[in-house]
């Protein structure tokens with residue numbers, strides 16, 4: 001029996017006002033696969049992650065995650081757009097890390113980590129705290145357990161944000177340029193952590209990044225976006241080294257130039 | 260006839276005035292609690308765009324804000340009994356103050372809520388937090404501390420508007436002073452003292468709010 005893909009986008013359309021961002025995008029990501037999305041600014045990479053996270057609604061098309069439909073649901077035999085409750089249930093299996101960390105400043109690091117496990121998964125506080133301690137060890141911030149996030153460096157905040165997403169044991173992890181807001185010297189620590197997570201778990205990861213070196217050894221597959229479409233799709237060792245599409249060549253040249 | 264200021268008389272009327280001041284302060288505090296709580300509910304209903312309800316709330320806020328407190332107090336005190344709800348002066352006054360100021364505090368909360376970065380909402384959504392936790396665990400703990408000084412300022416203006424409620428028979432400090440002046444034909448002492456008592460409460464309160472503002476600005 002073929003295993004169904006973890007993430008399936010079928011004919012997804014999305015526009016903001018007059019700007020059509022996605023016009024019938026199809027995408028499949030296998031269970032446990034690490035996919036890196038590259039492409040120029042404005043090509044729709046963030047939009048895809050936001051649609052998957054349910055922060056935006058599709059205009060047309062469907063999205064399935066783990067075999068469950070995120071965008072639509074059945075009501076009295078008819079297929080209707082998903083309501084808030086349905087979307088929330090499906091989203092529970094998806095975690096997202098943002099460029100700007102978005103930690104809750106009114107809670108400690110520990111508070112950030114146990115909030116959702118306790119309130120959403122119904123975990124006991126003791127159990128959630130024990131898990132949080134493990135995650136903080138993984139991200140190397142055990143000594144910051146009781147700090148406020150605002151007292152941490154950007155790199156530390158981002159590592160907490162990654163731990164917070166993992167605390168929900170997501171099946172799919174979405175990473176949107178998670179190192180772009182960091183000072184250069186803090187980038188390596190976060191990328192090292194992501195490599196570790198990629199190697200040690202079977203989580204499915206969609207990762208938007210401009211770190212081509214990282215994409216190369218992290219990804220199983222790279223997708224090159226331009227104007228809301230996938231213009232090239234291939235394994236990193238091929239696509240990043242010998243791109244076939246001119247647009248990919250130009251983009252990679254520009255990114256490498258910029259550093 | 261003594262001079263323009265009679266110390267003996269001033270001392271004599273002070274206890275009555277102080278009892279009046281207690282009522283003024285009590286009305287202000289209870290009115291503030293109502294205004295803070297109701298204003299928060301209004302702000303959440305407006306922001307969460309609860310279907311239908313948010314239109315009703317918006318219309319209510321617009322209407323209620325553009326009518327005078329005095330009229331509202333009259334309606335609550337004198338018209339409600341016709342439909343079977345009879346309230347004492349203090350209860351009617353507190354409700355009038357609370358409703359009136361809730362329209363303003365809801366605006367204050369709205370500004371505080373809007374100042375919370377959109378990323379906070381998104382992070383909360385990405386963690387699938389239930390709506391009540393998004394509000395009470397994430398958004399309000401960030402929004403409310405920022406607007407405490409603005410809320411404090413409304414408490415002070417409310418305090419200064421309590422004397423209007425003499426129109427519905429609330430015996431607070433200014434009412435007491437007027438009665439005393441009328442009885443003795445000596446308005447100077449009671450009214451001056453009433454004014455001083457107001458100052459004695461509102462001045463420290465204002466200083467406190469300034470200090471909160473500075474701290475909020477620094478923090």
Ligand SMILES: Nc1ncnc2c1ncn2[C@@H]1O[C@H](COP(=O)(O)OP(=O)(O)O)[C@@H](O)[C@H]1O
Pocket residue numbers: 016017019021039040041042043044045046047048
């Ligand atoms: N909330 C929004 N409102 C209007 N336009 C938007 C919004 N979000 C994104 N866009 C537009 O959609 C396009 C794709 O954006 P995005 O998905 O963020 O691209 P990328 O992440 O690849 O840089 C851009 O043209 C952007 O300006």
Ligand SMILES: [Mg+2]
Pocket residue numbers: 042045046047177
């Ligand atoms: Mg982007």
